[in-house]
Amino acid sequence: MSEPVKKKAVQHLLVWMPNWLGDVVFALPTLQALRKQYPEARLTVVARPPVSEILPCHPDIDCVIPIPTEIGKRALAQMRFAFSLRKYHFDLAVILPNSLRSAWLTLLSGAPRRIGYETDGRNFLLTDPLPVVKESRSIHGSDYFAGIVKPLGIETVDKTYPQLLTPDAIGKQRELLKRMGADPSRNLVIAVAPGASKPEKRWQTERFGILCQKLVKDKDAKILLFGSGGERELLDEVRRFCPGKSAFLLAGLNLQVVAGLLGNCRLLVANDSGLMNFAAMIDTPVVGIFGPGHPKTTDPPIAPERKELVTLNFECSPCRHRFFKECEPSPNKKPFCLEDITVTQVARAVDALLDRLA
Template sequence: MKKKILVIGPSWVGDSVMAQPLYQRLHQRHPNLELHVFAPAWTLPLLARMPEVAKAHLNPFGHGALRLGERWKVARQLAAERFDQAIVLPNSLKSALIPLFASIPLRTGFLGESRYWILNDARELDEQALPMMVERFCALAEDKGAPLPRPLSHPRLALTNASQQAALDKLKLDASRPAVAFCPGAEYGPAKRWPARHFAELARRFDAAGYAVWLFGSGKDREVGDDISRLSGGLAVNLCGATGLEEAIDLIGLTRLAVCNDSGLMHVAAALDKPLVALYGSSSPDFTPPLSTRAAIVSLNLDCSPCFERTCPYGHTDCLEKMEPDRVWQAALPLLPVHTQEKTQ
């Protein structure tokens, strides 16, 4: 029997990547599933690269925007799709209104923000049993009270050679030299961003080992990208703000390794199955680790971290400032080809 499910997707890029194992699990449970996702514009390039998603619907509502009348209109358009179930991933009251207004008969999600009267398949979250975000997402694919099957699958974004070549041509990048990706941004705040001078020193290490260094991020990261490029003596190519997410996905897919702050692009690199060094300062890999078997996590595990603050409450950000470039380089080496390791010895 065919089943049609609408997922109300997350607002963050990293969370959107971590939702893909849920989509995979839903297809396992419902072989004839038609899966749709309601999501903000900046996450749509991810959904386009997830073969599990039959159709993406634009969520036009930003953070804090209730706009009840507009939500009703959007929901009534979705009602024409005749969904059997909605799964609501964000924990806000607003996010649960669309399935209600769309008259979707089964509305699944965790309790939060007094929305128990909106969700008729409401779940209580056991944070101890489900410590990771990806586990919490995947639990919503199961029947209420059913255990979560493990191990969970990992996200996998699809790529095409044609789109990758188009991105290379557009940005006039030389692909003859192997490249590594640096992702120096973190939308959440500065307490998750490794210092530019450390990235620059690491760029010099990779250049000496024969690698080009490409910097990825949004327009908000252009300034830090300029700093890294300048401090490295021009060895790092700053692509921050020069690519859309779709082009960043294609180009990261061409690199040999990624070095990333705990950010959306870290999860993108993991979903592209890139060898990955993930840098954790104020956040914790226990909650949102890179979902990959080829990731090395670097964290100083100071007494004051993880604090999960956007800015350091002590004003020093020692958890990142004291994370020396050599420590990250040593974490990267085992993930690189053997000839690179021999060259650096």
């Protein structure tokens, strides 16, 4: 840090949020620690949709400014957006993403103090650049973000979350599920999210389908298939394995709606993904399928008894995601750390979690 930031000097605090849902989940404890450190300051966050959809309900956030989707990667449009932030007169900006772009836009926002990791050659854009965490591939995501605020005098970050899902939100979506034919009071409702940020992190679609088919036949389950708007085809492939009207495709929904639906599910089965961590944050039990990732870096934030993590613990996990440059692909073009996970293993994890939740 150049000079210590005095608490009274920070009247308006800007937090530039990560782009990915899982990273936002891991960053929220750091944001909450900033609120405790600067209780009198106005706290504004800038975030991209769709992650910006879940932030207005957080009690520590005063204002959410979504990054307009239409600006894309156009430099001039991005600059206009950044300049539009100057009217807020930020005193301090905490930049959580590692990108050069986020540091550049924060500079243009007019914030006089800008703190973040000196990644991506951006140290000249920051007033308070921090050395890159050398163990970034072996520490949990929440610890990585917590390191950014240590120079502000925040030595410990409480990794708990406020109640972001209200009974009203759960009740509203429960009525929707009843109309769909998946009444949580009468059916075992299980959420399934077969997507992930990269194809190499996705367990085979066919295996998700066989798992869903097994859950329907053995447990008379109702399956809610979650994914982004771009994953509709993927979800439909999984749905084809499910008999009758046992599975429901839910693609591209607002994240607040997704939260209400997940709150009505007994559990979620998902790849190592943002939705897995989002579900854990709102206390929906999870079965997480880990291949290239590892729980030591993306362990879902939920009590141990409310999660089952399926991983083969390859020595190279978590890897650098340089797929098939450092390992050989399987015949299905998946890394073997994911390919070798069977339907039986995941089904057993579901059974174990259901037994504990009973």
